Amino acid sequence: xxxxxxxxxxxxxxxxxxxxxxxxxxxxxxxxxxxxxxxxxxxxxxxxxxxxxxxxxxxxxxxxxxxxxxxxxxxxxxxxxxxxxxxxxxxxxxxxxxxxxxxxxxxxxxxxxxxxxxxxxxxxxxxxxxxx
Amino acid sequence: xxxxxxxxxxxxxxxxxxxxxxxxxxxxxxxxxxxxxxxxxxxxxxxxxxxxxxxxxxxxxxxxxxxxxxxxxxxxxxxxxxxxxxxxxxxxxxxxxxxxxxxxxxxxxxxxxxxxxxxxxxxxxxxxxxxx
Amino acid sequence: xxxxxxxxxxxxxxxxxxxxxxxxxxxxxxxxxxxxxxxxxxxxxxxxxxxxxxxxxxxxxxxxxxxxxxxxxxxxxxxxxxxxxxxxxxxxxxxxxxxxxxxxxxxxxxxxxxxxxxxxxxxxxxxxxxxx
Amino acid sequence: xxxxxxxxxxxxxxxxxxxxxxxxxxxxxxxxxxxxxxxxxxxxxxxxxxxxxxxxxxxxxxxxxxxxxxxxxxxxxxxxxxxxxxxxxxxxxxxxxxxxxxxxxxxxxxxxxxxxxxxxxxxxxxxxxxxx
Amino acid sequence: xxxxxxxxxxxxxxxxxxxxxxxxxxxxxxxxxxxxxxxxxxxxxxxxxxxxxxxxxxxxxxxxxxxxxxxxxxxxxxxxxxxxxxxxxxxxxxxxxxxxxxxxxxxxxxxxxxxxxxxxxxxxxxxxxxxx
Amino acid sequence: xxxxxxxxxxxxxxxxxxxxxxxxxxxxxxxxxxxxxxxxxxxxxxxxxxxxxxxxxxxxxxxxxxxxxxxxxxxxxxxxxxxxxxxxxxxxxxxxxxxxxxxxxxxxxxxxxxxxxxxxxxxxxxxxxxxx
Numbered sequence: 001x002x003x004x005x006x007x008x009x010x011x012x013x014x015x016x017x018x019x020x021x022x023x024x025x026x027x028x029x030x031x032x033x034x035x036x037x038x039x040x041x042x043x044x045x046x047x048x049x050x051x052x053x054x055x056x057x058x059x060x061x062x063x064x065x066x067x068x069x070x071x072x073x074x075x076x077x078x079x080x081x082x083x084x085x086x087x088x089x090x091x092x093x094x095x096x097x098x099x100x101x102x103x104x105x106x107x108x109x110x111x112x113x114x115x116x117x118x119x120x121x122x123x124x125x126x127x128x129x130x131x132x
Numbered sequence: 133x134x135x136x137x138x139x140x141x142x143x144x145x146x147x148x149x150x151x152x153x154x155x156x157x158x159x160x161x162x163x164x165x166x167x168x169x170x171x172x173x174x175x176x177x178x179x180x181x182x183x184x185x186x187x188x189x190x191x192x193x194x195x196x197x198x199x200x201x202x203x204x205x206x207x208x209x210x211x212x213x214x215x216x217x218x219x220x221x222x223x224x225x226x227x228x229x230x231x232x233x234x235x236x237x238x239x240x241x242x243x244x245x246x247x248x249x250x251x252x253x254x255x256x257x258x259x260x261x262x263x264x
Numbered sequence: 265x266x267x268x269x270x271x272x273x274x275x276x277x278x279x280x281x282x283x284x285x286x287x288x289x290x291x292x293x294x295x296x297x298x299x300x301x302x303x304x305x306x307x308x309x310x311x312x313x314x315x316x317x318x319x320x321x322x323x324x325x326x327x328x329x330x331x332x333x334x335x336x337x338x339x340x341x342x343x344x345x346x347x348x349x350x351x352x353x354x355x356x357x358x359x360x361x362x363x364x365x366x367x368x369x370x371x372x373x374x375x376x377x378x379x380x381x382x383x384x385x386x387x388x389x390x391x392x393x394x395x396x
Numbered sequence: 397x398x399x400x401x402x403x404x405x406x407x408x409x410x411x412x413x414x415x416x417x418x419x420x421x422x423x424x425x426x427x428x429x430x431x432x433x434x435x436x437x438x439x440x441x442x443x444x445x446x447x448x449x450x451x452x453x454x455x456x457x458x459x460x461x462x463x464x465x466x467x468x469x470x471x472x473x474x475x476x477x478x479x480x481x482x483x484x485x486x487x488x489x490x491x492x493x494x495x496x497x498x499x500x501x502x503x504x505x506x507x508x509x510x511x512x513x514x515x516x517x518x519x520x521x522x523x524x525x526x527x528x
Numbered sequence: 529x530x531x532x533x534x535x536x537x538x539x540x541x542x543x544x545x546x547x548x549x550x551x552x553x554x555x556x557x558x559x560x561x562x563x564x565x566x567x568x569x570x571x572x573x574x575x576x577x578x579x580x581x582x583x584x585x586x587x588x589x590x591x592x593x594x595x596x597x598x599x600x601x602x603x604x605x606x607x608x609x610x611x612x613x614x615x616x617x618x619x620x621x622x623x624x625x626x627x628x629x630x631x632x633x634x635x636x637x638x639x640x641x642x643x644x645x646x647x648x649x650x651x652x653x654x655x656x657x658x659x660x
Numbered sequence: 661x662x663x664x665x666x667x668x669x670x671x672x673x674x675x676x677x678x679x680x681x682x683x684x685x686x687x688x689x690x691x692x693x694x695x696x697x698x699x700x701x702x703x704x705x706x707x708x709x710x711x712x713x714x715x716x717x718x719x720x721x722x723x724x725x726x727x728x729x730x731x732x733x734x735x736x737x738x739x740x741x742x743x744x745x746x747x748x749x750x751x752x753x754x755x756x757x758x759x760x761x762x763x764x765x766x767x768x769x770x771x772x773x774x775x776x777x778x779x780x781x782x783x784x785x786x787x788x789x790x791x792x
Contacts, residue, residue: 599771
């Protein structure tokens with residue numbers, strides 16, 4: 001159960017209503033996902049989060065499927081249940097098959113292991129990125 | 133400074149030498165990166181790590197740049213200094229520009245924030261992935 | 265379900281009973297929270313944990329609401345479900361409104377993002393704290 | 397060493413220059429901290445980060461010292477070296493003594509321990525926050 | 529609910545069937561644990577994971593109970609619910625009593641606290657491991 | 661550099677001096693490790709931390725080498741540089757060879773990977789620990 005009472009999807013609060021409408025229009029969905037209804041308990045923060053997410057989660061130099069795969073990799077590494085669920089669904093919607101999902105997660109798992117081994121042995125960097 | 137003495141690149145230990153040679157041939161580099169020289173203090177573990185990494189880090193249903201971007205997203209979320217350095221270099225080698233790197237990291241930063249907000253409000257999943 | 269059988273609230277074990285009584289008296293509650301009933305499976309550890317928590321969680325140079333807000337910030341960053349629940353309730357009891365909670369969590373979310381961006385770019389510290 | 401070349405503080409890039417000027421004016425400092433010079437390699441992301449941080453890091457229902465203490469608690473829990481350094485300095489500037497810092501960190505350390513014990517025993521929540 | 533449809537325990541897929549049979553024979557159990565049924569959605573990754581785990585999780589210079597205790601310590605520090613559950617059961621099967629489990633977790637909790645205090649004060653290492 | 665000025669090893673502060681003397685006597689060392697000199701900036705917290713650590717880090721139902729291995733596993737999973745260094749040295753002092761260290765870290769790396777895969781697929785526990 002969430003720690004706050006989720007704001008009603010049909011709220012009349014002008015700032016919240018504007019964000020909720022934009023979420024539904026942008027994502028082409030007819031319900032407001034729970035996380036936004038929780039964030040709406042502080043309307044200013046809701047607006048800050050949504051406008052920033054909307055600005056970042058659009059195709060740019062990096063395509064949308066890659067962006068959702070990054071979001072999934074981060075969410076798995078953070079063990080965020082709600083987020084893993086939501087980004088797994090998003091990658092599937094964008095065409096990632098269950099077997100390819102397994103390949104993505106193989107990389108996620110592999111580097112969670114390699115990260116810890118690198119930290120454990122405290123090895124110094126050997127390849128410095130070329131600074132442009 | 134690393135917590136173990138790095139194994140010499142020119143070691144004669146047969147199992148270690150075979151892995152070191154394969155690392156240099158596979159990655160087309162002429163030096164063995166430090167992490168592998170540290171892992172070589174336990175030759176069996178070195179071999180297990182390398183064969184598994186080699187099997188996963190080749191193009192399959194997911195291309196190499198996407199795999200390196202996933203590795204970078206995981207490494208940043210785990211704050212692994214050596215790994216961030218190494219995967220930043222790898223993505224640059226595969227053609228990711230500094231500005232596009234900024235876009236990748238924008239997604240990484242965004243979902244580290246959204247993950248914590250989702251956990252904080254303990255919202256229930258609203259979209260169940262369709263199980264095939 | 266917990267991984268151990270929770271110790272009965274009315275246990276006669278002298279060390280456990282003494283701690284349980286002190287928890288109820290100190291927190292002015294009439295039930296022993298589940299975490300303490302789990303810790304009671306090792307009475308020495310129960311006593312160590314409780315006496316230390318009691319010594320730290322009292323007003324000192326930092327007031328109780330700030331201490332509970334710190335506890336919530338840590339629990340969210342660690343994604344500890346039980347703890348987020350418990351410290352959200354504690355901050356509410358001490359007067360934090362739902363909207364102010366949103367402001368606290370906005371800061372928590374913001375720095376989870378900024379932490380990762382700082383790690384990702386591996387920037388060197390620019391402000392050294394003045395050592396007194 | 398940072399993974400990207402830090403953008404020059406005196407850059408003529410209009411969007412970057414505007415943000416750099418605003419950072420110096422808002423924070424009343426005469427140098428641009430390194431993290432912003434790194435973020436400036438992607439000017440759009442720089443602007444998104446700064447405007448959002450500025451909106452959240454001002455006194456509201458929660459005062460500035462409490463906000464910096466939250467930022468420090470998050471940074472310690474994430475082990476972000478640059479951020480711990482920067483927020484330790486910020487809390488000192490706002491008047492937190494070294495001994496009081498010790499009290500703040502005592503709470504941070506305590507709940508990193510209690511979080512893990514709660515997770516380890518997988519106890520169910522006993523206090524549900526009252527939903528308003 | 530899992531994010532993928534778990535593969536049937538009686539699948540005819542040759543690679544998956546071979547791994548499932550080996551898991552049951554090696555662990556002397558008559559059901560395939562859920563995590564392996566999820567991994568089986570990508571048969572190559574299933575095989576890589578199982579052969580590697582089997583090679584590491586056998587007595588060597590370190591005995592099996594110590595290895596399961598390490599697995600539990602890692603799982604608690606990562607807050608992995610499924611894994612805490614599974615490794616708590618494994619340590620019990622190998623003879624660890626509930627009170628001794630409390631002692632193991634006391635160490636896990638203690639160092640989660642000390643780790644954060646060490647990071648918070650950013651102290652330099654004082655004891656360098658002797659490199660052989 | 662540490663964020664606070666380390667307290668002098670020869671301080672006359674009675675509470676701090678008593679703890680420093682006890683640390684040197686208990687650990688049979690002639691210098692006070694840096695973390696304790698940092699914690700001494702808040703003498704009450706120093707005493708709480710030291711007495712608790714001393715109570716837990718003594719042989720009980722679990723021997724000292726296993727306790728130091730647990731401490732190392734936690735520190736690696738948390739990526740705590742100071743702590744990894746210190747506990748690697750401690751396990752070596754207690755007789756763990758470099759190759760056996762590699763076997764310990766193999767388990768640590770393995771379960772950091774398996775933890776993330778378990779979280780990623782969100783599988784339900786299949787083995788419930790028997791509650792005594």
